[in-house]
Amino acid sequence: xxxxxxxxxxxxxxxxxxxxxxxxxxxxxxxxxxxEVTVLLGTNGAGKSTFLRILAMLTEIDSGSISMHGVDVxxxxxxxxxxxxxxxxxxxxxxxxxxxxxxxxxxxxYRLEGVDELIASTTAQVGIEPxxxxxxxxxxxxxxxxxxxxxxLMHEPQLLLLDEPExxxxxxxxxxxxxxxxxxxxxxxxxxxxTHIVEHAMEIADRAVVLNNGTxxxxxxxxxxxxxxxxxxxxxxxxxx
Amino acid sequence: xxxxxxxIWAIGRKDLLLEIRNKDVVVAIAGFALLVLVIFTxxxxxxxxxxxxxxxxxxxxxxxxxxxxxxxxxxxxxxEGSTLEALMLAPISRDLIYLGKALGNFLFxxxxxxxxxxxFAVLFNLVVFRWEMLVISLLTxxxxxxxxxxxxxxxxRVRAREVMLPLMFLPVVTPLxxxxxxxxxxxxxxxSWSDMAQWLQIAVAFDVAFVVISAxxxxxxxED
Numbered sequence: 001x002x003x004x005x006x007x008x009x010x011x012x013x014x015x016x017x018x019x020x021x022x023x024x025x026x027x028x029x030x031x032x033x034x035x036e037v038t039v040l041l042g043t044n045g046a047g048k049s050t051f052l053r054i055l056a057m058l059t060e061i062d063s064g065s066i067s068m069h070g071v072d073v074x075x076x077x078x079x080x081x082x083x084x085x086x087x088x089x090x091x092x093x094x095x096x097x098x099x100x101x102x103x104x105x106x107x108x109x110y111r112l113e114g115v116d117e118l119i120a121s122t123t124a125q126v127g128i129e130p131x132x133x134x135x136x137x138x139x140x141x142x143x144x145x146x147x148x149x150x151x152x153l154m155h156e157p158q159l160l161l162l163d164e165p166e167x168x169x170x171x172x173x174x175x176x177x178x179x180x181x182x183x184x185x186x187x188x189x190x191x192x193x194x195t196h197i198v199e200h201a202m203e204i205a206d207r208a209v210v211l212n213n214g215t216x217x218x219x220x221x222x223x224x225x226x227x228x229x230x231x232x233x234x235x236x237x238x239x240x241x
Numbered sequence: 242x243x244x245x246x247x248x249i250w251a252i253g254r255k256d257l258l259l260e261i262r263n264k265d266v267v268v269a270i271a272g273f274a275l276l277v278l279v280i281f282t283x284x285x286x287x288x289x290x291x292x293x294x295x296x297x298x299x300x301x302x303x304x305x306x307x308x309x310x311x312x313x314x315x316x317x318x319x320x321e322g323s324t325l326e327a328l329m330l331a332p333i334s335r336d337l338i339y340l341g342k343a344l345g346n347f348l349f350x351x352x353x354x355x356x357x358x359x360x361f362a363v364l365f366n367l368v369v370f371r372w373e374m375l376v377i378s379l380l381t382x383x384x385x386x387x388x389x390x391x392x393x394x395x396x397x398r399v400r401a402r403e404v405m406l407p408l409m410f411l412p413v414v415t416p417l418x419x420x421x422x423x424x425x426x427x428x429x430x431x432x433s434w435s436d437m438a439q440w441l442q443i444a445v446a447f448d449v450a451f452v453v454i455s456a457x458x459x460x461x462x463x464e465d
Binding site: 056057058077078079081082084086088090091092093094095096097101105106108109110111151 | 244247248251255258259262263322323324326327328329330331332333334
């Protein structure tokens with residue numbers, strides 16, 4: 001059912017999302033090619049996190065359509081969720097379980113096989129293996145985020161969604177995150193992330209999308225080469241929420 | 242099929258592991274129910290006649306009220322850590338999440354009953370260690386967890402969830418509560434299975450209906 005040959009990892013057509021009286025996405029059109037790192041920029045309330053939550057299938061759209069690798073999201077929930085790995089604002093971990101127990105539990109939810117090897121390789125990749133038998137409650141917020149990243153990577157998703165992944169991370173962890181993103185991209189997979197650190201975003205992204213008032217204000221490839229234009233678009237964003 | 246069952250069991254087992262470490266839910270249910278029993282033993286002048294008359298009602302009302310306390314806590318833990326969203330990210334259907342959470346709640350209420358029912362037997366001086374009691378208890382616990390899991394999920398994001406859950410839960414479980422009280426009453430009076438069959442059938446019908454309905458509704462209440 002998943003069309004690996006489809007060049008678009010994400011295709012959003014006229015996506016509208018309201019929370020009560022508040023319009024968050026107002027007919028958003030966005031095509032994101034496979035194998036790119038896309039960074040979503042915009043001020044608070046521009047709709048970045050809502051769009052990521054929609055891609056993660058945690059939030060339903062009011063109208064419009066979204067497909068991932070040619071698969072309609074609305075009709076194929078479990079298939080699309082298997083293609084997606086997400087690290088959102090909260091680490092979303094069981095605080096009174098160890099890192100290993102958390103990862104084993106979520107491996108069962110994703111019906112993965114060879115779980116011990118998967119956990120060993122993923123925890124090594126994000127640098128959390130020395131504390132694998134510690135309870136999550138005892139970890140710093142930055143470390144918990146790394147565990148969340150391990151959970152998101154464990155099933156090797158086609159699309160990795162990261163909502164402000166660098167928040168709470170020290171500079172070493174941010175460098176490690178950049179390496180993971182680069183490695184992920186080199187495998188032909190797609191990363192969509194939000195951030196408020198624009199300079200950093202332009203270094204690692206292949207595409208910058210500036211959201212403004214729930215629509216795409218600017219969509220540019222080669223962000224480092226279009227730096228001035230992106231910064232101008234970013235600084236001009238505002239919202240009337 | 243086996244894959245679905247293993248997902249349901251994994252969620253239930255995870256809840257049990259967290260409960261063994263935290264002891265939040267079972268202690269709340271058992272503690273509350275025991276308090277109800279003790280208060281009624283002091284409030285009513287118990288003798289062999291009225292113990293059989295009021296005992297079943299006190300037992301099941303106590304477990305129903307105590308169950309609300311525990312159900313509230315069981316779902317609040319998932320929402321406080323945003324782990325419910327982590328479950329929703331997994332490529333499993335929402336009804337498996339519901340059934341897994343209901344299994345966890347079933348285990349909590351069942352364990353609480355293992356503590357409460359012997360104390361009830363001593364305080365009310367009634368013989369309850371019979372197969373009939375096991376069946377009544379099983380059917381009632383299935384119904385309580387089926388309805389309670391759904392309403393706990395519905396009320397968990399509401400500010401006044403401690404009030405909302407009992408307001409929704411108790412009226413809906415009233416038929417099940419009546420079936421449990423009536424069949425327990427038949428049992429303590431030494432009557433046969435056939436005397437309580439009608440009430441047990443009501444309990445079975447309630448359980449089947451609410452497991453199916455709740456699993457269906459649960460899929461729609463999780464979305465933003």
